[in-house]
Every structure is written in C-alpha cells, then in structure tokens.
Amino acid sequence: MGIGVKPISEFGTKRLVRNAIDYALERDRDSVTLVHKGNIMKFTEGAFRDWGYEVAEEEYGDEVITEDTLWNERDGEPPEDAVVVNDRIADNMLQQILTRTDQYDVLAMPNLNGDYLSDACGAQIGGLGIAPGANLGDGRVLAEPVHGSAPKYAGQDKVNPSALILSGRIMLEQMGWLEAADLVRDAVEATISAGEVTYDIHRQIEGGEKLATSEFAEAVADRIYGMAE
Numbered sequence: 001m002g003i004g005v006k007p008i009s010e011f012g013t014k015r016l017v018r019n020a021i022d023y024a025l026e027r028d029r030d031s032v033t034l035v036h037k038g039n040i041m042k043f044t045e046g047a048f049r050d051w052g053y054e055v056a057e058e059e060y061g062d063e064v065i066t067e068d069t070l071w072n073e074r075d076g077e078p079p080e081d082a083v084v085v086n087d088r089i090a091d092n093m094l095q096q097i098l099t100r101t102d103q104y105d106v107l108a109m110p111n112l113n114g115d116y117l118s119d120a121c122g123a124q125i126g127g128l129g130i131a132p133g134a135n136l137g138d139g140r141v142l143a144e145p146v147h148g149s150a151p152k153y154a155g156q157d158k159v160n161p162s163a164l165i166l167s168g169r170i171m172l173e174q175m176g177w178l179e180a181a182d183l184v185r186d187a188v189e190a191t192i193s194a195g196e197v198t199y200d201i202h203r204q205i206e207g208g209e210k211l212a213t214s215e216f217a218e219a220v221a222d223r224i225y226g227m228a229e
Contacts, residue, residue: 008044008110010051017052018059019136020108024083025063032056034087035109035117048110049087056085094120118146126192129160129200132167136174143171157212160198162188165220187223191216 020032034053038046056064062079067086070078078084088096090113097104097120107117122131128147135142145163153159165188172181192201195208196219202210211219 006041006044008048010047013048013051014055017055017108020106021056021060021064021083021085024106029083029105030078031084031086031104032106032108033093033104034085035090035093035107035113036087037090037113038087039089045090045110045113052087052108053085090116093117097121098124122146126201126204127160128163129198130162130166130192132163132165132170134167134170134174141171141174143167143174157214158199159213160200161213161217162192162198165217183224183227184220186227187220190223191219 017032017034023029024032034049036045036049038049053066056066060083063082064085065074065079065082067084070076070084090109093107093113094116097117101124109117118131118133119128122128125131128145131146133144133146135144145167147163150159165184169181169184169188172178172184191197195205196211196216197205197208198213198216199210202208
C-alpha cells in the first residue's frame with residue numbers, strides 16, 4: 001500500500017485566493033471559482049474551500065459576494081461591479097468547463113487540480129501550443145508556456161509559438177503595459193482567425209494556411225505593427 005501526505009496551508013491558500021480576487025476586480029471579471037475535492041479530502045481541499053470563502057467574506061466587503069448570498073438574498077442577480085465567489089467540485093468542474101464555459105471567469109485551485117484544468121482548457125482552444133502560463137509572486141513574474149519542452153521538434157521550425165508569445169503578453173500585463181499586452185493578444189487572435197496557423201492547428205481546421213514557427217511569428221509581428229500605427 002502507499003500512503004501520501006498532502007500539505008496545504010491557510011497562508012498559501014489565502015494568498016492564492018486573494019490574488020485571484022484581485023485579478024478579477026482589476027480586470028472587470030464576473031466571478032472567481034474555488035475548485036476543490038473537499039467532499040472527499042475534507043481536511044485539505046475542504047479547508048482550501050473554507051479558507052477561500054473566509055478571504056472573500058472578511059477582506060473585500062461589498063466588492064465581493066458569495067454564491068449563497070447571491071441566490072438567497074438577491075435571487076441570482078449580482079450587484080454591479082462586484083465579483084461573485086463560488087466553488088465547484090473538481091471532477092464536476094471538468095464537465096462544467098466543457099458544457100458551461102461562458103459561466104466561468106477566474107478559477108482558483110490547488111496545484112494538482114490546476115494541472116488537470118489547464119490541460120482541459122487548453123484542449124478547448126486547440127491544444128497546449130496556444131496555452132500561456134506564468135508563475136506570479138509578490139513583485140515577481142516568471143512567464144512561460146503551460147507545456148514543457150519538446151526536444152524531438154528542436155530545430156524543425158514547426159511548433160506553435162502562440163503559448164510563448166501569449167506568455168509574454170502576461171508578462172507585459174504584469175508590468176502594467178496593458179496596451180502592448182492587448183496588441184499581442186489581438187494580433188495572435190487575428191492571425192489564427194485568418195487561418196494562418198502552424199501544423200497543430202492546421203490539422204484541426206479546413207482551408208487554413210500552414211506556416212512554420214518563424215512564419216507564424218512574423219505574421220503576428222506584422223499585425224502588431226499594423227494595429228499600432
């Protein structure tokens with residue numbers, strides 16, 4: 001048999017949830033969802049859920065409303081300029097993110113659940129080649145794609161650089177260069193929407209133009225310059 005120890009701290013949980021709520025407030029998002037398996041792991045992920053609600057209820061005043069309050073006191077009608085904090089069981093969330101994608105904005109969860117959900121969400125937008133990532137700290141950010149390295153493709157000018165480019169956008173956003181960050185996002189979106197894509201996306205669509213890594217990057221850069229003029 002195998003026995004594992006799963007540490008989870010009140011300090012780390014509240015720091016994570018606090019950052020998630022701050023992100024939602026700063027970027028005018030509607031909700032923050034705590035994703036956990038607290039129905040089974042009651043003393044760890046259940047505590048994550050409870051500590052998350054404590055942050056929401058004790059530190060944010062009228063800026064945040066919980067889902068229980070939303071339905072018990074407001075019949076599901078959220079107040080203007082407030083973030084709704086709710087929670088979902090992790091396995092149910094994997095279904096919700098597929099069937100009710102538009103109902104969720106910011107998700108906060110322990111690391112293991114984050115691994116599951118980030119890959120599932122990446123699959124919905126074409127694969128991990130598009131999924132950016134970042135490790136955010138107090139005053140520091142390390143931006144990097146969700147995916148790891150792919151040595152077998154090294155030097156082939158083939159793979160999708162969108163995840164790396166969009167990770168750079170997160171870095172710009174954290175630096176406060178919001179206009180530049182928006183330009184990067186809009187240019188990547190416009191390039192993919194035009195059907196100019198690398199092989200991983202090309203095989204999923206009809207009528208697209210397959211580009212090399214360098215060609216895709218050049219197409220994005222050209223659109224950034226065009227949008228900035």
